[in-house]
Structure formats: structure tokens, C-alpha cells
Amino acid sequence: xxxxxxxxxxxxxxxxxxxxxxxxxxxxxxxxxxxxxxxxxxxxxxxxxxxxxxxxxxxxxxxxxxxxxxxxxxxxxxxxxxxxxxxxxxxxxxxxxxxxxxxxxxxxxxxxxxxxxxxxxxxxxxxxxxxxxxxxxxxxxxxxxxxxxxxxxxxxxxxxxxxxxxxxxxxxxxxxxxxxxxxxxxxxxxxxxxxxxxxxxxxxxxxxxxxxxxxxxxxxxx
Ligand SMILES: C[S@@+](CC[C@H](N)C(=O)[O-])C[C@H]1O[C@@H](n2cnc3c(N)ncnc32)[C@H](O)[C@@H]1O
Numbered sequence: 001x002x003x004x005x006x007x008x009x010x011x012x013x014x015x016x017x018x019x020x021x022x023x024x025x026x027x028x029x030x031x032x033x034x035x036x037x038x039x040x041x042x043x044x045x046x047x048x049x050x051x052x053x054x055x056x057x058x059x060x061x062x063x064x065x066x067x068x069x070x071x072x073x074x075x076x077x078x079x080x081x082x083x084x085x086x087x088x089x090x091x092x093x094x095x096x097x098x099x100x101x102x103x104x105x106x107x108x109x110x111x112x113x114x115x116x117x118x119x120x121x122x123x124x125x126x127x128x129x130x131x132x133x134x135x136x137x138x139x140x141x142x143x144x145x146x147x148x149x150x151x152x153x154x155x156x157x158x159x160x161x162x163x164x165x166x167x168x169x170x171x172x173x174x175x176x177x178x179x180x181x182x183x184x185x186x187x188x189x190x191x192x193x194x195x196x197x198x199x200x201x202x203x204x205x206x207x208x209x210x211x212x213x214x215x216x217x218x219x220x221x222x
Contacts, residue, residue: 075137
């Protein structure tokens with residue numbers, strides 16, 4: 001885990017970012033706190049539902065009752081995806097740095113879903129996951145060292161033949177959008193993830209309005 005760095009020019013520092021998100025979870029309801037602030041409630045509902053559909057296309061829509069998929073929702077926010085995936089029969093762990101969000105997740109849990117306060121680069125469970133997903137989180141990790149350590153740690157939690165599903169843009173170069181958003185290049189992800197024993201399966205765009213994000217999908221093969 002990287003040592004937290006102070007604010008870099010134009011970017012929130014690690015602790016500032018954690019405080020920023022906790023405050024946003026305090027100020028906003030379940031959709032706006034983790035969704036898109038430029039959308040109204042109804043549009044965010046559609047935005048979440050559409051992404052759930054895309055995610056289920058990638059990881060599987062239904063689970064066996066006797067052998068549910070074990071999933072990690074990394075940076076789960078208030079848990080919209082974790083609850084939806086649990087309702088589909090999957091067994092979901094959600095982690096997030098926001099204590100406010102995790103308290104809300106625990107209050108709203110729908111079954112076997114479990115929630116823990118943790119950074120992505122620090123989560124150390126005792127089991128591997130069939131799939132690890134991080135939805136709209138990695139491009140909010142402003143520190144490049146923390147981003148890299150987080151991707152490496154999430155990859156280490158995926159079982160052999162399991163999936164690593166990381167949301168970002170599908171771009172040629174990194175781009176700083178503001179103090180709390182920086183997108184990394186496709187090659188940046190490939191350079192970190194492929195040497196860890198993963199094959200790149202491709203990019204599945206959200207295809208929601210002008211949103212350029214989507215799912216980079218990797219399978220562990222070694
Ligand atoms: C845009 S929200 C997305 C939340 C959720 N995935 C969703 O789509 O509703 C980003 C989330 O990442 C969390 N977060 C930011 N930095 C994190 C870190 N280093 N480790 C874990 N979670 C983090 C924030 O607290 C926030 O809940």
C-alpha cells in the first residue's frame with residue numbers, strides 16, 4: 001500500500017479524497033451520492049439499471065443456489081450494485097472507504113451481502129472471488145501509486161479463471177478531468193494487469209448518453 005501523499009497540484013490528496021466522498025455520501029441520497037451529479041434522479045435510475053444489465057452480461061445473470069458466485073464490489077458506495085447482484089443470487093462483499101456509505105449498506109442489506117470499510121489497496125479477505133468489480137471508482141483515485149496498488153490488490157483477489165472488471169474510459173492517454181477525476185489509458189491497465197496472469201477480454205462501453213466509461217474485462221489464466 002502506498003504511503004498517502006499530500007495534495008498534488010490540481011488533485012485531491014488521498015485523505016482529502018476519502019473525506020470528499022464521505023461528505024458526498026452524507027449530503028446525497030442513494031443514487032446521487034455515487035451516480036452522476038449532472039443527472040436527475042430518474043436518469044440516474046436508468047443509468048444504474050443499464051449498467052447492471054451490462055455487468056450481468058459480463059459476469060452472469062443468474063447464480064446456482066448451491067454454488068453462488070462470490071463477488072467483490074470494490075468501492076461499493078451505498079451498495080446499489082451489491083444489493084442488485086445479491087438479489088440475482090450472488091454472494092457479495094462490498095468495501096468502501098466511506099463509513100457513512102458502509103453504514104447505509106449494512107442497514108439496507110438484502111441477504112448474504114456483507115460490507116466493510118476498507119481501501120481498495122488494503123482489502124485482504126481469506127478467500128478468492130469469482131469476480132471483482134470496481135464501478136466508477138478507479139478514476140477517482142487521484143494518486144497514481146494508490147491507483148496502481150489498488151489495481152494490483154484487486155487482481156490478487158481473483159481466483160484462477162475468475163474475472164476482474166474495472167471501469168474507466170477506453171482511451172489512449174491518461175486525462176485529468178478535475179480535482180477528483182483522472183482517467184487512465186487502456187495501456188496503463190494492460191501494463192499493470194496482464195503481467196499478473198490475466199488475459200484482456202476487451203472493453204464493454206456503458207453506451208449511456210455521452211458517458212465515455214465502460215468495463216475493462218480481464219480473466220485470470222495463470
Ligand atoms: C462514484 S462513487 C461509486 C460508488 C459505487 N461504485 C456506485 O457506482 O454507486 C466512488 C466511490 O469510491 C469510494 N472510494 C474512493 N476512494 C476509495 C478507495 N481508495 N478505496 C475504496 N473506496 C474508495 C468512494 O467512497 C465512493 O463511494
